[in-house]
Amino acid sequence: MDDFPIFKNREIVYLDNAATTQKPQVVIDKLRNFYENNNANAHRGVYKLSEDATTLLEEARKVFAGFVNAKKENIIFTKSATEGLNMIANSLEKTFIFDKEDNIVVTEIDHHSNFLPWQQLCKRTGAEFRVVKYDLKKQDIEDISRYVDDNTKIAAFTAMSNVSGLMIDVKEQISKIRKKNKDTIIIIDATQYVAHNKIDWGADFFVFSAHKIYGTTGVGIIYGKTKFLEKIEPFNYGGNMISSVDIKESTWADIPDRFEAGTIDAAGIIASAEAIKYFQKGFYGFMKIEDALKNYALKRLRAISGLRIIGHNTKGYGPVISFTLDKIHPHDLATICDRHNVCIRSGHHCAQPFMKKLGLVATSRVSISFYNTASDIDRLVDAINDAKKVLKVR
Numbered sequence: 037m038d039d040f041p042i043f044k045n046r047e048i049v050y051l052d053n054a055a056t057t058q059k060p061q062v063v064i065d066k067l068r069n070f071y072e073n074n075n076a077n078a079h080r081g082v083y084k085l086s087e088d089a090t091t092l093l094e095e096a097r098k099v100f101a102g103f104v105n106a107k108k109e110n111i112i113f114t115k116s117a118t119e120g121l122n123m124i125a126n127s128l129e130k131t132f133i134f135d136k137e138d139n140i141v142v143t144e145i146d147h148h149s150n151f152l153p154w155q156q157l158c159k160r161t162g163a164e165f166r167v168v169k170y171d172l173k174k175q176d177i178e179d180i181s182r183y184v185d186d187n188t189k190i191a192a193f194t195a196m197s198n199v200s201g202l203m204i205d206v207k208e209q210i211s212k213i214r215k216k217n218k219d220t221i222i223i224i225d226a227t228q229y230v231a232h233n234k235i236d237w238g239a240d241f242f243v244f245s246a247h248k249i250y251g252t253t254g255v256g257i258i259y260g261k262t263k264f265l266e267k268i269e270p271f272n273y274g275g276n277m278i279s280s281v282d283i284k285e286s287t288w289a290d291i292p293d294r295f296e297a298g299t300i301d302a303a304g305i306i307a308s309a310e311a312i313k314y315f316q317k318g319f320y321g322f323m324k325i326e327d328a329l330k331n332y333a334l335k336r337l338r339a340i341s342g343l344r345i346i347g348h349n350t351k352g353y354g355p356v357i358s359f360t361l362d363k364i365h366p367h368d369l370a371t372i373c374d375r376h377n378v379c380i381r382s383g384h385h386c387a388q389p390f391m392k393k394l395g396l397v398a399t400s401r402v403s404i405s406f407y408n409t410a411s412d413i414d415r416l417v418d419a420i421n422d423a424k425k426v427l428k429v430r
C-alpha cells in the first residue's frame with residue numbers, strides 16, 4: 037500500500053497488525069514536522085512557540101473526541117491502553133470503597149492489561165474477582181451480565197479478543213448489565229476493536245492505544261464520562277494537573293488536565309490525530325477489504341491439513357486469526373515464516389487465562405489490515421506449507 041513507506045523500504049508481508057500497525061506517511065510527516073517547526077512543551081510557556089504546541093495538542097484532542105463521539109474534555113491521553121486501564125483501576129480504588137462484599141467482573145479472554153489491574157485491585161481490597169468463562173463448545177464467552185449482581189462495582193471487558201478476534205456485543209451487554217445493576221461501572225478495552233469498528237456504546241470508560249490504529253507508540257487514550265472524571269481522584273500527581281498547591285492542601289485542574297500529570301507525548305498525539313483522520317476517511321473501504329481478506333485467509337488456512345483455527349465459527353469476529361498446526365510449535369512456524377519475510381505472531385499473546393482454557397501454551401496468530409493483499413495470504417500459506425516440508429510434517 038503506497039501510503040505506508042515501510043512497504044517500500046522492506047520486502048515484508050506484515051501480518052502482525054494486532055501487535056502494532058504500520059504508519060502512513062502523513063503520520064510520519066506530522067511527527068517530523070512537529071519537531072522541526074513546533075517543538076515546545078505544551079500547556080507550559082506563554083511564548084508563541086509553546087502556545088502553538090498547545091493549540092496543536094488540543095486540536096488533536098478534538099480529533100480523537102470526534103472519532104469516538106465524545107467531548108474534548110472526556111479524552112485523557114496516557115502512554116498506552118495498559119497505562120489507561122491501570123490508571124482507571126487505581127483512581128477508582130482511591131475514590132470508592134471496595135470490600136469483600138463487592139465484586140469485579142472481567143472475562144477469561146481479556147488481555148493481561150485488562151485482567152491484572154482488576155485482579156490486583158481485588159487482592160488489595162478483598163473484593164471478589166469474577167471471571168466470565170469462555171465456553172469451549174460454543175467458542176464464545178458466556179453472558180457477562182449473568183455474573184453481575186447487586187454487589188458488582190465494576191464490569192471490565194474487552195470488545196474484541198486479541199487472540200481469536202472474537203467480538204463481544206458490547207452494546208447489548210451494557211444494556212443487560214445496567215438492567216441488573218445501574219450502578220456498575222462499565223469499562224471497555226477497545227484496543228483491538230477500534231481499528232475495525234465504530235465505537236457507540238455508552239460505556240462509562242473505554243481505552244485504546246494509538247499505535248494499533250496507525251498512530252505512534254507512546255499514546256494511549258482514555259474516554260471517561262464527565263460524572264466519573266469529575267469525581268475520581270487522579271492517579272498521578274505532578275506538573276500541569278493542579279489548580280493550586282500549598283503546603284497543607286492542593287487542588288486539581290479541570291478535567292481532563294488533572295489526569296495528565298507530567299509532560300505527555302504531544303508530538304505523538306498530534307501525529308496520531310493524523311492517523312485518525314486518515315483512518316476515518318477510508319473507514320468503509322478499509323473494512324470491506326479487511327472482511328474480504330479475513331474470509332480469504334480463513335478459506336486458505338482451513339484447507340491446510342493439521343491446521344486448527346480458534347473460533348471463527350460465527351460472524352462476530354474481527355480480522356485476527358489464531359491457529360495451531362499439528363506437530364509444529366508456533367515459534368518454529370513464525371521463525372520459518374520469517375525466512376519467507378512473512379511476519380506473524382506466536383506465543384500466548386498476553387492472554388494466559390484464555391490460553392489455559394484452550395489447553396494451549398501458544399498459538400500462531402495472523403492479524404490483517406486493509407493494506408494487506410490476497411497475495412500476502414498466499415505467501416503466508418506457502419510459508420506454512422514450507423514449514424511442514426522443512427519439519428517433515430504431513
Ligand SMILES: Cc1ncc(COP(=O)(O)O)c(C=O)c1O
Pocket residue numbers: 054055116117118119147149150194196197198225227228245
Ligand atoms: C485487547 C488488548 N488490550 C490491551 C492491550 C495493551 O495495549 P498496549 O500494549 O498498547 O498498552 C493489547 C495489546 O496487544 C490488546 O490486544
